[in-house]
Amino acid sequence: MSVRTPETMAPVPAPQPRSGSEGRAETQRERWIRRAERRGPLVVLVAVCAVATIASPSDASWPDVSTILGNNAFVWLLALGMTFVITTGGIDLSVGSLYALGGVLAARGATSSPWLAIVLPLVVCAAWGAVQGLLVAYGGMAPFIVTLAGLLGARGLLQALTNQGSTTYLVPAGSWFRHLGEGTWVPVGIVAVLFAIGWVLMERTGYGATLTAIGGNQDSAVLLGLPVARAKVLVYLLSGTLAGAAGALGGARLGSGVTTIGVGYELTAIAAVVIGGTLLTGGYGTIGGTVCGVLLLAVIHHLIDRYLSQYGSAMTDAVNGAFLAVVVLAQALLERSRRR
Amino acid sequence: MPTRPDETDPSVPPEAGAPTGAPAALEAREVVKSFGGVHALRGADLLVRPGEVHALMGENGAGKSTLIKLLTGVYRPDDGVIALHGTERAFRTPLEAQAAGISTIYQEVNLVPMMSVARNLFLGREPRRRGLVDVRAMNRMSGEILERYGVRVDVTAPVHTLGLGARQMVALARAVRLDAKVVIMDEPTSSLEPREVQTLFGVIRTLREQGASVVFVSHRLDELYEICDRVTVLRDGRTVHTGAMAELPRTELVALMLGRALLAAHDGRVTAFAPDKAQRQAAPDDEALGELLPAARRKWGRGKDRDRQAGGPGGPGGPGGPALSISGLTDRHRLRGVSLDVEPGEVVGLGGLLGAGRSETAQAVIGARPATGAVKVGGKEIRRRSPQAAVRAGIAMLAEDRKADGVIPGLSVRENIVLAALPRLSRAGIVSTARQDRIVEFFMTRLRIKASSPAQLVQDLSGGNQQKVLLARWMCLNPRVLLLDEPTRGIDVGAKAEVQTIIDQLAAEGIGVLLISSELDELIEGSDRVVVLHTGSVAARLDGDEVTAPNLMRALAGEGSDSGAEAGLEAGLEAGLEAGLEFLEPPQTAEEGAS
């Protein structure tokens, strides 16, 4: 997340285009590597599922799709928002705290009315995201730090709303709000619809193109007259809103606003996005890739649960960490060989 | 003979384009702009009529770029007026200028690398269907548009997969599609092949027929004379001439840009290189350097007891063979078996057109670019090449792009100078400030680096002084071989002369110099011999008397090109006239160079 240094005072004559370097057309080999990079996450997902299917005993409950998918599909929405943010070259570390905040606000709202349970988290988290976006776009501050502060501040707000964690709001049992989070297919359906909308946003709207342009060549985007600052504010608003929505729906599922969840969720979201092929440095974002990344992590999580549960959550962490390391190493090495 | 634009002067014949009396398409009147005390423009004028192609010329530093930025809304003038179609305008952002109908094509291709060609083309104006982007239509239309530009590519592929020329055409297509009344093109042909240049000219002619105006900024005289109707020349921030292109002879144009006084100072010679190579002189304080860097000196065997004959210009190599010996350097994309030698104390010029592989050769030698082939320093081969290995072997390279590859902006002059030599100035990993300060002072004096103090941040220095700091960095290493990639590019005239003198001194001290330059004069006047590259391999080796302008241009154009011969010569002339325009034909061959 680097920040460019200011131009020197005297106008510097333009550097001539660098001879050679990146100025030549792609070779066949590079094309193959590029295609491999794009299809990679899907291939790995299929491969892992295939291996798991082959390796599992015949009477086992693999693939236990409903467990894999339904366990907490809402968390995947964090990765959806994160994809957009990372595409602009930024990052949003606050989504974990906003998830928790969303849950608490939803539970709190649910005690008054189911509609409030939906609206309250969305409005508050959207506002939170917008403030972060304003600081990034107009204040010129690094997204890493702004959203880091957001992470802390949101959790502080969360504590304040719940009397330092002592109050747990419960979603009333009869409220229809609960149904949004129950079972497998309603949550998955909601998430799928949102991902689909996200895909359309990224691939079929001017806004998505603007985000890619910002991450790929911001100077160019500005010169073209694209609304760069506004787009940036909106992307953090979007990320915050999705995090709040995810938290609210998660709260519906749990039936209460748990104050201790959400810690580290942003990191999992980043991992899913990166595994899916979106470039951390910006300029290229793939919703489909994030879907793969999210599913991959879920499948792995499930497999660990099934086969290694006797080692506890520690093993999950260790394996997840190793998996992430292997994936990003492979991506980096692939990219390096493409450049050679 | 500076003339002011004067529409009502009856003695000026009617120009191509709109009749006199119609409001100017774009006008700048007595525009002033300065940046923190540095005057970039001190009253520049520009008048572009509707339906004309107008050349804007000037040396680096004359104010062209600044004027363009003022016209396109990137900056705002301190004083003076900018008018569009007769109405005074003050653009606050580039977007406003664009919306008003001024379209700009920049030299640096402004595309989003990982987005598809089609998306880049339509960025900000995507065709819609039911509110959403219609990708199929976008792809189809992109294909059609690019077809007209002679570019046939997969429009769904990311733009970074295209070659530079194709990318330039895409950027062009994007900019020109707008309903522009005025199109400003800043060095649009610098990466185009001759065929693509003709396509571009076709587009320009079409624009002219439609009544739009084109402002064409370029160094390439042939192109300008081919396509432009009128010309405005800037020098030192002022307009020194405006008039019809056809009425201005080339030599006069060049003289206007350079200013007469400058020519006189050099006795008709254009660079500060010593006229007689044998008379190159080492700097007077050469011995003092020996005390500052004793260990290194002993290693290279410099000093009074060295055999000057063996190390003299053009002589056979001293003990161990040539200072630098390259054989069969080949890389994946550009270099195809480059071989050359540099003897100690010799300056070998490396010439070639854009894309010939000069910088790539230098980068491959120091190991910044993977390549097969052998590189030997003093007869000893560097096995696994890397910048570290190169430094250890005694090779130093001054990179082409000092901003990206040379200067450490946030560090002081002192730190930048000692950067590469740090291990030699330290004991047990701890830097010796005393030795460091002595070396820094030595070089700041010898190279006349103008800075408020060694502690000044190097980003605050002028381009010329930054270049000298980088030279000092390499000189600290007391290298055996020095690769200089465009050492005088983008620096003011005074610093240019100083750098050229320094190169002479370094050669006299026995360093082998490989001089990469796009300026023919530097190659001719500064080198003992010249190696010319063409599409990645050595096309010609010119020695001593063979190093003349015509020979060089023939070599630059490449051998074996049949139909491309004329275009090649043209391209050769263009290359020679790039960036500085200090090339003047010797009197007796005044017409020979012009094609």
Place this chain on the structure above:
Amino acid sequence: MTAAVLEPVDGAGTRDRVLDLAQRYGVYAALVVLIAVATAMNSDFMSVSNWRVQLFQVAPTVLVALGMALVIGTEGVDLSVGATIALAASIIPLYIGYGPAPAIVLALLLGAAAGLVGGAMVAFAGVQPIVATLSLMIGLRGLAELMNGAAAKPVEDPSILDLGEHGIAGVPVMAWIALAATGAVAYTVRRTTFGRQLVAIGDNKRASLLAGLPVRRVLVTVYVLSGILAALAGVLIVGHGAEADPANQGLNMELSAITAVVVGGTPLSGGRVRVLGTVAGAMFMQLASAVLIQHNVPTSTTQIVEAVLICLAVYVSRERGTR
């Protein structure tokens, strides 16, 4: 013509100069003001016992922040420090049977190894630091818990407890260690070849590479140092709490460290390391939260205040330009 859209800085105006001063010395001024205000509100603040407590709590953070400052100086980030603390903590009870010294040494070696892995991923494979250290953050804590078991294990070795609890001349040993580390790191950054190369690489990696600097070696070393410092902090934390609890020890330490570095004036974009500023930043955040706690301000407000402070610090120290 570069498509620059920045209006060039028309000379260093007063506002810029003020901001520059604020960036350099702001944290010290803020620290002084904070101490003054805190003492005014509660005269016990300057008491020896209070200072001992503060030093105990801030010393591990200072150690980790020192390493983080070095990493950030190369335009990187090390999210794995908290997990490294856990790893170091988990190793102590396992090898304490061989004596305190071997156990501590082993813990430090593990920290170095963790840093080596992260550094190698960044320097040799070209993985983005945030993701490389993220994978370590996730994996190492799991590894630590696997080695130690989920429950906290008591540690009773007197030497280790001494490190964590005792004092010399009234000042906790931990604080002396942190002080020594500060001195060593500051000296390294200012006066050693490695330190100067580190700063240059963080400022312009490409130019440093072409100048023949051992970029990969420096990068790996920086992460190794961060790992060692984190492991040391882990040992001290274990000694102080008299237990090894990998599930909880070092949690969120990376955030505290990054906060200290940023508040202390070191830019995230690399190229400049403010060692003393980092220590002041750590002290400031520690004292700020201590003051708030002492005045019974709820944790929520503390967290919000922290967030605002971070934003302020970054606002002051940001580079004057767009992203």
